[in-house]
Amino acid sequence: MVGRRILSVSQVDRLLHRLALEVMERHYGEALPTFIPASERGAAILRRLTHFLQQEGAPLPPAEAPPHSLLLVDDVLHTGTTLLHKLLAVSAETVPNRIEVLVLVDRGHRRYPIYPDYVGLRLATTLQEYVRMREVQEGWEVWLE
DSSP: OOOEEEEOHHHHHHHHHHHHHHHHHHTTTSOOOEEEESSHHHHHHHHHHHHHHHHTTOOOOOTTSOOSEEEEEEEEESSSHHHHHHHHHHHHHOOOSEEEEEEEEEOOOOSSSOOOSEEEEEOOOOTTOOEEEEEETTEEEEEEO
8 A cells, every 4th residue: 555644853853842832831830740652652752852851941850750641652542452552551550540641642442441632633534544654864754645
């Protein structure tokens, strides 16, 4: 299947910068949540998100602090399976006061009742289409295949 680029590197960075500002705004006057990547690509998203948070001067929570709230980060939310598995694994280790979800792209088609608190782009897709993050020299792009 031939794909088409949905988001360029600069568009991905712009969305992640906006999401970083949203996280800061929602947690104004309190500590930021502990960030947890839901997948390998979620870790890539989290690295860029952390970059923008630091650029804005947000104090990041220390890694050894017990989490009062969690923010699960992933690239694409589709059925919710990846986030559900990560949520179950995390909840077996700790019981935070609040759990939030941040995704770069939400394409719908939920199998589980998991809904993001922060969304970069909501994208209507068919079940046959696939949303993929591609790493390029300058960063990440999002493609629809």
